[in-house]
Amino acid sequence: MKIYFKPLTYITIFAFALFACSSDDSVSDGGNGDDDDVGVTELHAAFAAFNSDAVTAILSDDGTEVYIETTGFPNHTSIYWETDNALYIDEPGVTKTTQDTYIGGGQGEAASFTVDATPDLTGATVTTQLNTIGIAVSGASIFNDQEGMGDLDQAAGSLDWAGAHKGPGVYHYHLEPTPITSDDDSLVGILLDGVFIYGRQCSSTGTNPTDLDASGGHTSTTQYTDGAEEYHYHIINEVYPAGNYAYAPAYVLFAGPFQGY
Numbered sequence: 666m667k668i669y670f671k672p673l674t675y676i677t678i679f680a681f682a683l684f685a686c687s688s689d690d691s692v693s694d695g696g697n698g699d700d701d702d703v704g705v706t707e708l709h710a711a712f713a714a715f716n717s718d719a720v721t722a723i724l725s726d727d728g729t730e731v732y733i734e735t736t737g738f739p740n741h742t743s744i745y746w747e748t749d750n751a752l753y754i755d756e757p758g759v760t761k762t763t764q765d766t767y768i769g770g771g772q773g774e775a776a777s778f779t780v781d782a783t784p785d786l787t788g789a790t791v792t793t794q795l796n797t798i799g800i801a802v803s804g805a806s807i808f809n810d811q812e813g814m815g816d817l818d819q820a821a822g823s824l825d826w827a828g829a830h831k832g833p834g835v836y837h838y839h840l841e842p843t844p845i846t847s848d849d850d851s852l853v854g855i856l857l858d859g860v861f862i863y864g865r866q867c868s869s870t871g872t873n874p875t876d877l878d879a880s881g882g883h884t885s886t887t888q889y890t891d892g893a894e895e896y897h898y899h900i901i902n903e904v905y906p907a908g909n910y911a912y913a914p915a916y917v918l919f920a921g922p923f924q925g926y
C-alpha cells in the first residue's frame with residue numbers, strides 16, 4: 666500500500682479509509698506485488714518469542730512471505746478481561762472505554778496478515794493507518810499513536826497498565842507495553858511491513874540507541890540474528906504527554922512511518 670497525496674488519488678484514499686474502518690480482522694500487506702523477492706529457508710528466529718497459544722506464523726513454500734494469525738488474546742493481566750477471567754485485574758486509575766467492553770467481546774480480537782519474509786527496505790515510507798499495524802509477542806494488536814481521527818491524549822485515561830485498551834474493535838496497544846518491555850531490549854512484536862520492533866534498548870549495545878531514524882529504526886545485530894545485522898525498530902525513548910494516562914511516563918509504541926514496504 667503506497668499512499669501518494671496528489672489530488673487525483675482522493676478516491677483511492679477514500680476507498681482505503683473505508684477499508685481501514687470496516688475490517689479489523691483481516692489486514693493485508695497492501696499487495697505491493699514484489700514477486701521478485703528472494704526466499705528464505707526458515708522462519709525468523711524471533712518468532713519463537715511469540716505467545717504460541719495465540720500466534721501462528723507460517724513461512725510460504727517459496728520462502729518469500731510469512732502468514733501470521735493471532736487470536737488477539739494477550740497473555741497478561743488487564744482490566745479489559747471479563748471480571749471472572751483469571752487475568753482480570755482491577756485498575757482503579759483506568760476508565761474503561763465503555764463499561765461493557767471486554768477482551769473476546771464485540772467483534773473479538775482475531776487478526777491475520779501476510780508480510781514479506783524479507784522487508785523491502787528501498788527507502789520508500791508508508792504512513793500507518795488507524796487499525797492493526799502489527800502483532801505483539803503477547804498475541805494482541807499494535808496500533809499507532811492516533812485514536813479515531815484525533816489525538817491519543819483524549820483516550821489516554823482508558824489505557825491499561827499495558828498501554829492498551831479495547832473499543833468497538835480489537836484490544837490493542839498504543840504505548841510501551843510494560844508486560845512485554847520496560848526500557849529493556851525485549852522483542853515487542855512484528856509490524857505489517859515485516860520489520861520487528863524491540864523495546865527502548867538495543868541488545869547490540871545494551872543502551873538506548875542514539876542512531877534511530879524517524880521511525881525508530883536502525884540496523885544492527887539483535888538477540889535473534891545470530892551475529893548478523895538487520896534493520897529493526899525500537900520504541901523511541903521519548904516521553905509522550907499522554908493526557909491522563911494512569912501509568913505515566915508513557916512512550917509511543919510506534920508512530921510510523923513504515924520503512925519496510
Ligand SMILES: [Zn+2]
Pocket residue numbers: 808811812820830837839
Ligand atoms: Zn485505541
Ligand SMILES: [Zn+2]
Pocket residue numbers: 866867868869874883885897899
Ligand atoms: Zn537496535
